[in-house]
Amino acid sequence: MDRVTAAVRAFYEAYPYPPGNRPDCDAYHARLLLSYIERPAGMPRQLQLLEAGCGRGINLTEAAALQPDDRFTGIDINRVAIDEASANIRSSALANLSFHLADLLDPASLPGVSQGYDVILSYGVIHHLSDPLRGLQQLTEQLAPHGVLSLMVDGRYGRQPLDRFLQALQMVTPSAEQDGQRAETARALARIAEKGVFHGNCWQGTSSVDEVEFADRCLHVHEQSYDIEGLLQLLDKAGLQFIRWHQPDDWSLKTICDDEALIERLQSLEPSMTYQLIERLTYRPKLTLVAARKEDQPRHPPSREAFLSKRFCLSPQLRRVTDETGDTVWLLRGRKLSIDAQGLAHRLLTAASQSDSGFSASQLFQRLTGESIEPQQALNLFIQLYDLECLYAPHETDRSE
Numbered sequence: 001m002d003r004v005t006a007a008v009r010a011f012y013e014a015y016p017y018p019p020g021n022r023p024d025c026d027a028y029h030a031r032l033l034l035s036y037i038e039r040p041a042g043m044p045r046q047l048q049l050l051e052a053g054c055g056r057g058i059n060l061t062e063a064a065a066l067q068p069d070d071r072f073t074g075i076d077i078n079r080v081a082i083d084e085a086s087a088n089i090r091s092s093a094l095a096n097l098s099f100h101l102a103d104l105l106d107p108a109s110l111p112g113v114s115q116g117y118d119v120i121l122s123y124g125v126i127h128h129l130s131d132p133l134r135g136l137q138q139l140t141e142q143l144a145p146h147g148v149l150s151l152m153v154d155g156r157y158g159r160q161p162l163d164r165f166l167q168a169l170q171m172v173t174p175s176a177e178q179d180g181q182r183a184e185t186a187r188a189l190a191r192i193a194e195k196g197v198f199h200g201n202c203w204q205g206t207s208s209v210d211e212v213e214f215a216d217r218c219l220h221v222h223e224q225s226y227d228i229e230g231l232l233q234l235l236d237k238a239g240l241q242f243i244r245w246h247q248p249d250d251w252s253l254k255t256i257c258d259d260e261a262l263i264e265r266l267q268s269l270e271p272s273m274t275y276q277l278i279e280r281l282t283y284r285p286k287l288t289l290v291a292a293r294k295e296d297q298p299r300h301p302p303s304r305e306a307f308l309s310k311r312f313c314l315s316p317q318l319r320r321v322t323d324e325t326g327d328t329v330w331l332l333r334g335r336k337l338s339i340d341a342q343g344l345a346h347r348l349l350t351a352a353s354q355s356d357s358g359f360s361a362s363q364l365f366q367r368l369t370g371e372s373i374e375p376q377q378a379l380n381l382f383i384q385l386y387d388l389e390c391l392y393a394p395h396e397t398d399r400s401e
């Protein structure tokens with residue numbers, strides 16, 4: 001283990017991440033992630049999923065409980081976190097999950113699986129490595145054919161306020177002095193930054209986050225952040241291509257701009273230029289994306305006819321909740337959708353949420369028995385719900401296994 005890795009390990013053993021016990025699994029759905037690329041028919045039914053740098057394993061444990069047909073493996077260099085994660089499996093009696101102490105830079109330490117991993121997740125890890133490219137190459141080697149890698153790294157532009165704060169902290173207490181006094185000084189400076197560089201942006205509130213989150217933001221020992229151009233180059237060098245953002249709305253001009261004429265003018269930009277424009281105009285502190293090998297193909301939406309017969313599922317990232325006024329609302333990746341709780345879209349989603357094994361558009365329409373629905377209008381709505389990502393089309397697997 002190199003010097004940087006040893007220092008990162010000591011840091012995370014003192015502050016095992018993530019804080020708290022509330023899982024956030026939006027980026028952990030194996031079948032949804034795989035639906036973003038083309039895969040040949042009849043792939044194995046049981047999927048293998050690896051989280052590289054799983055920390056305390058809270059999200060992976062929840063994901064394994066929600067996806068009992070698939071097999072989950074978590075690795076981390078942090079013994080404290082892995083011991084805790086392993087103890088939690090024993091108490092929850094999950095048979096499809098295991099945690100291992102391993103360094104993702106050291107392939108010999110990784111628990112390999114014969115065909116490789118169909119899905120590899122690595123959130124907030126690559127940017128702590130002594131050699132991020134080598135780390136990404138190792139993960140690419142562990143990918144099964146037609147597998148996907150879902151990554152989160154820190155965004156350089158989005159972190160600018162934090163980086164300015166860290167420069168100030170470094171002037172007062174160098175990062176070599178990792179002690180309680182440094183943490184106290186950092187909190188005191190962060191309280192000043194609340195009225196300055198943190199004001200009104202995503203870093204507001206940093207001075208009062210809990211100890212683990214504060215350490216992760218302000219006291220880390222080795223971290224580098226990426227701009228989009230640099231991240232795309234890193235993927236390219238590792239033999240990977242960008243497939244999509246985890247949250248595409250964050251990278252859409254329509255989200256940041258309501259000037260139709262300007263959007264029209266900017267429409268001619270290459271997608272990567274649009275993203276680079278948005279990263280400069282907004283604060284996007286995290287870059288979370290799905291990548292695949294260069295030879296793989298992003299998936300195309302089904303044809304209009306195929307919508308009627310193909311199998312769809314409700315997105316696992318969609319939630320139906322009751323808001324503070326008692327109204328039903330639909331949240332996709334935490335964001336409210338404008339769906340009228342009396343309308344047909346709502347009724348389609350409600351019918352979809354009652355099906356575990358999936359449905360075609362025709363099957364879903366049949367379930368709305370007793371309602372007079374106009375077929376073309378209902379199909380248009382179904383396609384709109386797919387375009388909004390409320391629905392997705394999982395790959396058919398080899399059910400004979």
Ligand SMILES: C[S@@+](CC[C@H](N)C(=O)[O-])C[C@H]1O[C@@H](n2cnc3c(N)ncnc32)[C@H](O)[C@@H]1O
Pocket residue numbers: 005008009012017018052053054055056075076077078081102103104105122123124125128129216
């Ligand atoms: C910010 S935490 C993220 C944890 C988890 N992925 C999450 O999102 O909650 C970074 C994790 O990466 C782990 N890590 C850093 N370098 C690693 C390496 N070379 N191999 C395996 N894990 C590593 C750390 O120990 C730590 O648990």
